Amino acid sequence: NAGVTQTPKFRILKIGQSMTLQCTQDMNHNYMYWYRQDPGMGLKLIYYSVGAGITDKGEVPNGYNVSRSTTEDFPLRLELAAPSQTSVYFCAGNRGLGETQYFGPGTRLLVL
Amino acid sequence: QQQVKQSPQSLIVQKGGISIINCAYENTAFDYFPWYQQFPGKGPALLIAIRPDVSEKKEGRFTISFNKSAKQFSLHIMDSQPGDSATYFCAASHSGTYKYIFGTGTRLKVLA
Numbered sequence: 001n002a003g004v005t006q007t008p009k010f011r012i013l014k015i016g017q018s019m020t021l022q023c024t025q026d027m028n029h030n031y032m033y034w035y036r037q038d039p040g041m042g043l044k045l046i047y048y049s050v051g052a053g054i055t056d057k058g059e060v061p062n063g064y065n066v067s068r069s070t071t072e073d074f075p076l077r078l079e080l081a082a083p084s085q086t087s088v089y090f091c092a093g094n095r096g097l098g099e100t101q102y103f104g105p106g107t108r109l110l111v112l
Numbered sequence: 113q114q115q116v117k118q119s120p121q122s123l124i125v126q127k128g129g130i131s132i133i134n135c136a137y138e139n140t141a142f143d144y145f146p147w148y149q150q151f152p153g154k155g156p157a158l159l160i161a162i163r164p165d166v167s168e169k170k171e172g173r174f175t176i177s178f179n180k181s182a183k184q185f186s187l188h189i190m191d192s193q194p195g196d197s198a199t200y201f202c203a204a205s206h207s208g209t210y211k212y213i214f215g216t217g218t219r220l221k222v223l224a
Contacts, residue, residue: 043214090155092155098207098208101146
């Protein structure tokens with residue numbers, strides 16, 4: 001199993017550009033999440049999904065969008081990049097509620 | 113009620129010493145308490161987890177102590193090694209929620 005994989009590892013964006021952060025899992029995770037982690041800070045939930053076709057907002061959803069057309073994939077879309085979106089983004093998943101959550105390796109995003 | 117308070121923010125320990133990180137929660141519905149270890153440039157990885165039916169769980173040099181009445185749990189790293197230098201996050205969840213509530217992290221440095 002590859003686990004939770006994310007691409008790209010690093011990206012520089014100009015203000016106003018858009019991009020999609022990819023996340024794929026092969027662990028039969030029903031639940032998937034996107035977090036952002038700012039330097040020296042904890043994890044903030046952006047969006048989550050409880051299954052294919054079902055997504056909902058977390059704590060900090062503004063400026064982001066998600067989709068979940070398949071169980072395996074959960075891409076995160078940034079439409080108009082802003083410097084405030086400079087962060088490290090982690091995708092995570094777990095099979096059931098109250099079970100171990102597994103994280104991807106992260107995508108480091110720099111918006112200039 | 114949804115917070116998990118983690119302390120200390122940073123910790124410096126001599127090689128061979130004991131590292132202790134504490135977390136406190138308020139929501140009595142939480143029944144799953146994992147600890148994650150994160151190295152620079154990597155995603156958080158599950159280190160050890162406990163459920164409230166036991167007061168202690170040990171895996172190698174890592175031990176979780178759980179005090180249900182005080183609503184506190186802690187991570188003890190025995191014989192700390194320089195390779196343990198990382199950021200540690202506690203978290204809490206339960207089977208009735210999609211949310212994983214993370215602490216703010218503790219940056220541990222073990223001096224050689």
